[in-house]
Amino acid sequence: MDARVSSGVFTSDHAPFLSNLQPRKFQTLRSISTLNNTENIHHFSNVSFHLCTAFSSRSHGFKQVVNISKGNSCEFELSTLTALSPLDGRYWGKVKDLAPYMSEFGLIYFRVLVEIKWLLMLSQIPEVIEVPSFSAEARSYLQGLIDGFSMDDALVVKKIEGVTNHDVKAVEYFLKQKCQSQPEIAKVLEFFHFACTSEDINNLAHALMLKEAMTEVMLPTMDKLIEAICKMAKANASISMLSRTHGQPASPTTLGKEMAIFAVRLSREMQEISRVKMMGKFAGAVGNYNAHLVAYPNVNWPQIAEEFVTSLGLAFNPYVTQIETHDYMANLYYAIIRFNNILIDFDRDIWGYISLGYFKQTTKAGEIGSSTMPHKVNPIDFENSEGNLGKANEDLTYLSMKLPISRWQRDLTDSTVLRNMGGGLGHSLLAYKSALQGIGKLQVNEARLSEDLNKAWEVLAEPIQTVMRRYGVPEPYEKLKELTRGRAVTKERIREFIEGLELPEEAKSDLMKLTPHSYVGAAIELAKMVDSAVNVINGSEVFETIR
Incomplete structure (x- = not known):
């Protein structure tokens, strides 16, 4: 097929270089030990990446060839430039606060925590005489493994997993290695992971990941967003604005x-999010404590499990299969989706107000809005927010629908899906920060707001016909319809109409004082009271994060 366009501008004669592109090769050599530094670099060992892109001027098609060679001479370096997910690449700086909790490192850390806490729990059960109560020194040693868990430790776990091909077993072996030098713990190494299925460890780790991520990152950022919108509401409480229903002029607000509407709506959903209880199970391979009861039949294992789970700050789920049912996760994600949907509504409204000229955006020296139109200052922060909220909602919707479903006593489909929890939260967090950034650039254009109100005297038809109804004037609606619908309505025409009404002089005088700017009902008071409204929803001090 001939790739030339009809104008003859784009031909092989004009662009001969397009058919002579050479393969490009990206190779780097780096020791895996450098992962312990503070750079945002992830490494795959022994991988080379080849990209060949060829374009023939005689063809519309692009040909891409990717060869991944597992030679010993080089490795492929994953960085912010080569990450497949923009969360780990372009947007890393805005979402990295989630990494300690929602990353592979976070998962390994919380697995280590659960395994150690379970061994400590066993040492407190009198019937388990094989694990005597630990000394303060031994307990301190175990706690130190949690408190001092490092990137190097996580890499050791991953190295062990390379042999075992089992991530949870790798954690168990790691802890056994670490504790061989501690005399007391060395005697009870086989009680690491005692009577546990992998999901006993994993479900608690996932719950703790979510609990910490929500408490330390997501809820505080939601707080900041609501606080910023509340400030917008109070600062602009008295600035009149033409409403639009169905895109057409409506009663002023x-x-x-x-803005207060969005602050209250978001507060309500944030409260729902904060009420979700992260749940956990610890009942063995199919939820019946089978192995526990064979080994120690006189121990009340369901009670022990409940004490253990709640000691981690989680709610206990006693009725489970091999896995915790994940119903609380669906509840949490749906609540976040509702919060996100409200923010999408906010983003779109602000986008529209910017389009109408009601807001201006402050500019930053050096920034460019369009590659070809120098005048452009686009609402990119709100567009970025809206786009990421949509992506987050798609991810969270799938998690909500899939995770509560598992065949019989368990299938493995949830395992890979659970590894994607960070994506939905990450895109949400990015959206919240983008919206906050956009809010910080907004400047109200009062002149533009006033201009639209001055052109919309027809909006006073509503109060006039309502007063006419009160005083028994026949066919008030129809008379105002005849005056205003499809016709240019001016201040003079409205006042002339009022003068001709058979109304008490006081009522007529009040109507004559009305303008599109003043006809805002209780809007000013509602805006000024937004903090109180949010306070009632939270049941605490305004903007205090619920934990």
């Missing part, structure tokens, strides 16, 4: 009151 104030800019602040419209």
Whole structure:
């Protein structure tokens, strides 16, 4: 097929270089030990990456060839430039606060924590005489493994996993290696992972990951977003604005009151999110404590399991299969989706107000809005927020629908899906920060708001016909419809109409005082009271994160 366009501008004669592209090769050599530094670099060992892109001027098609060679001479370096996910690449700086909790490192860390806490729990059960109560020194040693867990430790676990091909077993072996030098613990090494199925460890680790990520990162950022919108509401409480229903002029409101609506809506959903209880199970291979009861039949294992799970700050789920049912996860994710949907509504409204000229955006020296139109200052922060909220909601929706479903006593489909929890939270966090950044650039254009109100005297038809109804004037709606619908309505026409009404002089005088700017009802008061409204929802001090 001939690739030339009809104008003859783009031909092989004009662009001969396009058919002579050479293969490009990206190779780096780096020791895996450098992963312990503070750079945002992830490594795959012994991998080379080849990219060949060829374009023939005689063909519309692109040919891409990717060869991954597992030679011993080089490795492929994963960095912010080569990451497949933009969360780990372009947007890393905005979402990295989630990494200690929602990453592979976070999962390994919480597995280590659960395994150690379980061994400590066993040492407190009198019937388990094989694990005597530990001395303060031994307990301190175990706690030190948790508190001092490092990237190097996580890499050791991954190295062990390379042999075992089992991630949880790798954690068990890691702990046994670490504790061989501690005399007391060395005697009871086989009680690491005692009577546990991998999911006993994993479900608690996942719950703790979510609990910490929500408490330390997500909820505080939601707080900041709501606080910023509340400030917008109060600062603009008295700035009148033409409403639009169905895209057409409607009864005026104030800019602040419209912002207050979003603050209250978001607060309500944040409260729902904060109420979700992260749950855990610890009941063995199929949820019946089978192995526990064979080994120690006189121990009340369900009670022990409940004490253990709740000691980690989680709610206990006694009725389970091999896995915790994940219903609480679905509840949490759906609540976040609702929060995100409200923020999408906010983003779109602000985008629209910017389009109308109601907001200006502050500019930053050196920034460019369009590659070809120098005048452009685009609402990119709100567009970025909206786009990431959509992506987050798709991810969270799938998690919510899939995770509560598992064949019989368990299938493995949830395992790989659970590894994607960070994506939904990451895109949400990025969206919240983008919206906050956009809010910080907004400047109200009062002149533009006033301009639209001055052109919309027809909005006073509503109060006039309502007062006419009160005083028994026949066919008030129909008379105002005849006056306003499809016709240009001016201040003079409205006042002339009022003068001709058979109304008490006081009522007529009040109507004559009305303008599109003043006809805002209780909007000003509603905007000013937004902090109180949010406070009632939270049941605590305004903007205090619920933990």
